Amino acid sequence: MCGIVAYTGFREARPILMEGLKRMEYRGYDSAGIAILNGGLHVSKAPGRISVLESQIKPDEMRGTCGMAHTRWATHGAPTQINAHPHVDASGRIAMVHNGIIENYQSLRTYLKDKGVEFKSETDSEVLVQLIAHFYDGDLEVAVRTALRDVRGTYGIAVICADEPDKIVAARKGSPLIIGVGDDEYVVASDAAAIIQHTTSVIYLSDGEMAVVWNDGFRTMTLDNVPVTKQVTDLEISLTDIELGGYPHFMLKEIMEQPQAAADCMRGRVNIDEGRIHLGGLANLARELVRTKRIIITACGTAWHAGLVAEYLFEDLARIQTEVEYASEFRYRNPIITDQNVVIAISQSGETADTLAALREAQEKGAIALGVVNVVGSTIARETDAGVYLHVGPEIGVASTKAYMGQLLVLTMIALQIGRRRHLSQPDLQMYLDALHAIPEKIERITKQSDAILEVAEKFKDANNWLYLGRGYNYPTALEGALKLKEISYIHAEGMPSAEMKHGPIALITKDMPVVFIATKNSQYEKVISNIEEVRARKGRVIAVATEGDTEIADMAEHVFYVPDVPEPLQPLVSIVPLQLLAYHAAVLRGCDVDKPRNLAKSVTVE
Ligand code: AGP
Numbered sequence: 001m002c003g004i005v006a007y008t009g010f011r012e013a014r015p016i017l018m019e020g021l022k023r024m025e026y027r028g029y030d031s032a033g034i035a036i037l038n039g040g041l042h043v044s045k046a047p048g049r050i051s052v053l054e055s056q057i058k059p060d061e062m063r064g065t066c067g068m069a070h071t072r073w074a075t076h077g078a079p080t081q082i083n084a085h086p087h088v089d090a091s092g093r094i095a096m097v098h099n100g101i102i103e104n105y106q107s108l109r110t111y112l113k114d115k116g117v118e119f120k121s122e123t124d125s126e127v128l129v130q131l132i133a134h135f136y137d138g139d140l141e142v143a144v145r146t147a148l149r150d151v152r153g154t155y156g157i158a159v160i161c162a163d164e165p166d167k168i169v170a171a172r173k174g175s176p177l178i179i180g181v182g183d184d185e186y187v188v189a190s191d192a193a194a195i196i197q198h199t200t201s202v203i204y205l206s207d208g209e210m211a212v213v214w215n216d217g218f219r220t221m222t223l224d225n226v227p228v229t230k231q232v233t234d235l236e237i238s239l240t241d242i243e244l245g246g247y248p249h250f251m252l253k254e255i256m257e258q259p260q261a262a263a264d265c266m267r268g269r270v271n272i273d274e275g276r277i278h279l280g281g282l283a284n285l286a287r288e289l290v291r292t293k294r295i296i297i298t299a300c301g302t303a304w305h306a307g308l309v310a311e312y313l314f315e316d317l318a319r320i321q322t323e324v325e326y327a328s329e330f331r332y333r334n335p336i337i338t339d340q341n342v343v344i345a346i347s348q349s350g351e352t353a354d355t356l357a358a359l360r361e362a363q364e365k366g367a368i369a370l371g372v373v374n375v376v377g378s379t380i381a382r383e384t385d386a387g388v389y390l391h392v393g394p395e396i397g398v399a400s401t402k403a404y405m406g407q408l409l410v411l412t413m414i415a416l417q418i419g420r421r422r423h424l425s426q427p428d429l430q431m432y433l434d435a436l437h438a439i440p441e442k443i444e445r446i447t448k449q450s451d452a453i454l455e456v457a458e459k460f461k462d463a464n465n466w467l468y469l470g471r472g473y474n475y476p477t478a479l480e481g482a483l484k485l486k487e488i489s490y491i492h493a494e495g496m497p498s499a500e501m502k503h504g505p506i507a508l509i510t511k512d513m514p515v516v517f518i519a520t521k522n523s524q525y526e527k528v529i530s531n532i533e534e535v536r537a538r539k540g541r542v543i544a545v546a547t548e549g550d551t552e553i554a555d556m557a558e559h560v561f562y563v564p565d566v567p568e569p570l571q572p573l574v575s576i577v578p579l580q581l582l583a584y585h586a587a588v589l590r591g592c593d594v595d596k597p598r599n600l601a602k603s604v605t606v607e
Contacts, residue, residue: 001075001175001605002085002099003027005194006068006158006168008215009185013067014059020187020194021050021069023242026250026396026595026602027099027190028073031084035095038064040162043095045084065215066166068158070097073601076105077122087126089133090117093162094140096129099190100154100175101606108150124153132159141212144169148210148223154353154606158188171210171223175605176351176379179203179211179218181232186213191603192235192377193242193394200235204377236376241394249594251397251488255580259444261392261402262573265409272433275426277417281388288368289414290421292342295322296367298330298358299346300604302400302483306372306407307346308476309572313415316569317432318422327358328607339366346411347371348395348403349603350378357607359383372410374403388414397595398602399488401580404480405443408573412436415569435567439574442564446577449561450585453578456543456559457585460514461489467505467540468495468579470518471528477518477545477572481579488597489587498531511539516582517557518575521547522568532556543582545575 003024007013017034032053033045042061046053050071070085077083086095102108105124108131113119117130128151136143140161148155154174160167170177170188180187180195180202187195188211195202203220205211209228211220220228247253254261269278282289295314297307307324314322325335327345331354337343343362347355350373359380363369371380371387374395381387390406413436420429460466466485470478475497482495496505498517509515515535519528529552532542536556544557547565554560561578563571587594 001028001073001601001603003071003190003194004068004097004099004156004158006097006160006170006188007185008066008166008168008213009182010065010215011185012063013065014057014062016187016198017067017069018050018054019197020189021071023193024189024191025050025071026398028071028601029596030074030079031072031081032070033084033086034062034067034069035086035088035160036062036064036067037160037162037165041088041092041095043086043088045081047079047081047084066160066168068095068097068160068168075101075606076124083121083123085125087121087123087129089129091133094129094133094136094159096125096132096157096159098125098128099156099605102128102151102155103153104151128155128157129159138163140164140167140169144171145210145223145225156190166215168213169210170205170213172205173207174353177205179205179213184216186218188213192237196235196237196239196242201232202235203230203232204382206382233377237394242396249397251399251401251584251594254395254397254402255577255584256447257393258402258405258577259440259447262405262409262443263440264391264393265406266413266436267391269413270433270436272437275430275433277413277420279388279413279417282370282386282414285368285370285386289342289418292340293321294341295320295344296325296337296341296362297322297344297346298325298327298355298362300327300352300354302404302480303346303348303355303407305476305480305483306404306411308479309408309473310411310415312473313412313569317415317419317424320418325358327352327354331357331361335361337362337365337367341367342370343367344370344372345380345384346407347380348374348400350375350380351603351605353605353607356380356383372407374406398597398600399484399594404576405573409436412570432567435570439566439570442566442574443577446563446574449578450581453561453581454585457582457589460541461586461589463512463514464491465508465513466491466493467501467508467513467515468493469498469501469515469531471498471524472522473568473571474518474520474575477575477579480576481516481518481583484580484583485586487600488583488594489590489592490598491586498528501531502534506534506538509535509538509540511541513540515540515542516579517542517544519544519546519553520563520571520575521550521565522571529556545578
């Protein structure tokens with residue numbers, strides 16, 4: 001949720017920390033701060049974007065080769081200068097940046113207040129640095145370890161102390177933390193995006209682990225001070241992956257990257273010559289997958305919508321009973337799960353707290369746990385029994401687009417692989433493989449409609465209530481289309497199965513309401529046409545996503561976005577693209593910050 005970065009080495013820390021913050025700004029962007037060690041602690045904090053902080057820093061003051069910085073997504077205390085991180089203890093000697101939530105901060109605060117500690121901010125985080133200072137007796141590592149024993153909640157922290165130059169103490173529980181290993185320099189960060197510019201060699205801290213890092217070495221151990229040997233791995237992303245590359249926004253870049261991302265996602269996995277699907281990451285569990293009687297999918301947000309498509313795919317193509325669960329509900333519902341069940345956790349970031357907890361709950365109950373994840377080395381990827389990476393490259397825009405595409409493709413490949421081993425005939429599989437192979441080119445064709453879609457966005461950008469409707473495989477597309485519009489343009493939009501409209505929402509329809517139908521040619525096309533008639537009868541403004549060549553619908557809808565014809569189970573892959581562009585253009589026209597929508601963050605690492 002927040003982004004933390006710390007540096008110790010031989011170079012000036014400030015530019016490295018500010019650059020790292022900017023690359024992590026999608027994690028949270030309501031306030032920011034920096035602290036540099038140089039004889040003492042030099043701290044600067046500001047509400048708002050990192051550019052505000054940058055404009056107030058006096059470079060001469062902030063000199064030094066060790067420091068830390070933070071970009072915030074507020075959980076406790078409004079996004080103000082005082083509540084921004086780094087938080088400094090009462091003596092002004094210890095500073096800390098924190099990503100996560102200290103759940104028992106109230107009782108710790110009372111305990112420290114009784115000891116005479118005065119607090120400056122409303123945050124839960126400040127309590128931890130004050131607690132560390134309370135236990136400080138000349139050894140920062142010991143003080144941090146002692147303080148963390150009393151803490152309940154989640155954290156990724158970095159701590160520095162004016163009395164111990166060049167040293168960073170870091171620890172994680174529930175929030176991601178990576179250490180970039182350079183030549184006599186180290187970068188500790190929430191995200192590889194802040195490290196990639198300096199080194200591709202990294203260490204992933206696991207839950208319950210700490211690290212002590214100084215300018216020419218590091219040690220890793222558990223919170224109980226048991227040494228841990230960590231493997232140094234190589235990052236698979238490159239700097240260009242996380243740069244705009246000439247686009248005005250990462251979201252547009254990532255929408256336009258979908259043809260290539262789809263090809264990368266299927267490379268080495270969809271083999272049309274051999275007529276088979278190859279998913280190396282699932283090879284060890286192939287037998288269990290084919291034999292399982294129940295699949296439970298758990299996820300949040302857009303990933304949950306991909307899960308909903310997978311429910312249709314697994315029941316239709318693999319004939320396996322499948323349920324889709326909101327991770328935040330599933331984790332606390334004491335669900336009925338057995339060791340015969342397979343649980344699939346879908347997550348772009350691989351760090352979403354609710355999805356991680358739902359996964360652990362399922363594993364606790366003996367289920368086989370699979371991951372469908374984009375970020376390599378992320379916690380969900382490391383904790384699942386097996387899984388499939390999306391291989392769509394880093395996704396920076398907060399609104400997920402190419403990762404959603406990758407999730408749909410991976411789930412389709414899993415369903416086809418299991419289906420072929422259950423009842424799907426080889427000719428049917430071959431038909432789907434050929435259709436998948438053509439998907440990148442078909443998406444490419446849809447992205448060419450961007451300007452035409454811009455015109456429709458121009459026309460409806462001031463409508464403040466929209467409905468998105470679809471049936472069958474296109475019902476989740478309606479939910480996802482509505483979510484894209486909501487999260488970046490702040491227009492209220494609701495997605496639902498078309499038939500549900502008659503049971504209430506149809507009352508909302510007026511001549512000012514855009515109603516987006518996903519009406520591609522498939523087994524439920526006629527039904528959708530009837531629903532369109534119901535909306536037209538009430539003067540609703542119909543916008544349709546339809547199959548190329550469908551002239552009938554052109555007479556019924558004010559605007560039609562045509563998509564190439566594909567088999568019904570693959571229609572979510574094409575029908576979402578025009579809706580991504582519609583939301584993007586509407587948001588830009590409304591002057592919204594598309595890549596960093598208000599109140600959101602790319603990875604939700606708190607409950
Ligand atoms: C989607 O555009 C949003 N960013 C959000 O709903 C997201 O899908 C959700 O937070 C899940 O994130 P994850 O895939 O990283 O777990």
